[in-house]
Amino acid sequence: MTADEAQDDPLPLQADSGQSWRPPGSVPATDGRVRKVREHFLDFYTEQYPRVVRFVMIARRATRHTAEDAAQEAFIEAWRTTKQPGAWNRVTNPEAWIRTIALRRHDRPGGTRRRELPTVPGIEDLATDIQCPHPDPADLATGTMRVLEALHTIHDDTARAVMAFTLDGYPDNVIAVHLGIKPQKVRNLRKKARTQLSRHLQTSHTQGGGAAR
Known part of the structure; x- marks a missing residue:
């Protein structure tokens, strides 16, 4: 197996976080x-x-x-x-x-x-x-697009991926396995991302208030 094939091999990716979809058990085809x-x-x-x-x-x-x-x-x-x-x-x-x-x-x-x-x-x-x-356009307009706008201010790909997994409800140990990093790194990146998001939202709120006046 080449290095590229090893990178694309999905099977080693394993993490346990409760109930997951599975096909019927191992029985004859x-x-x-x-x-x-x-x-x-x-x-x-x-x-x-x-x-x-x-x-x-x-x-x-x-x-x-x-x-x-x-x-x-x-x-x-x-x-x-x-x-x-x-x-x-x-x-x-x-x-x-x-x-x-x-x-x-x-x-x-x-x-x-x-x-x-x-x-x-x-x-x-x-x-x-x-x-x-497809997601409901209204959901995209009121939810996802607002999240996307804020998350686009985060320039670290891994930090955005951590936030994307977090928004979908995955615990730190699962995020760590699937991103190939340590759980503490997950927490550090999420803290950094949330700080950036908070600053962005505060700035947007201030600018919006100024425009309204």
Whole structure:
């Protein structure tokens, strides 16, 4: 395995933070099991896709289209993983794992690019049932866009990623594993980011008050 392949290998990413989506247990690949895996994966995709898009937008100051590209490729990687016997069982926190893979796809040289689905057994049929869910525009306007504006003032990519994981409710030990840093580093970066956010919000409030007068 080359260094690049090792970097893209998603399977070592493991962290435990409670309940996570999992495909049905390790049983022979019968038609019934294939259908169940497919149904569970579609549920996972529908629930997590908008959240992963928002996560990449926050963590990398990405445009929505770029974040969607990264998210789509991450879910293709996830589907590929479910097709490998026993592979998905090694991913102990799929929700955090899918976010990390999306960041990798975004960060690779040249950036992520929209492309046709790669040849993965079963992906063609699965794609026909996938309806790319999108966040409600009102939610983006009142919530995400305000958060994005504030987080864009943080220039440290890792600090923004820490904040993105934190906003999605992940504990320090999970964030540390998926970013490859120590839990104390997570806390230090979050403290630094919150200080910057506080300053930005205070400045915005002051400027807004001045404009109103």
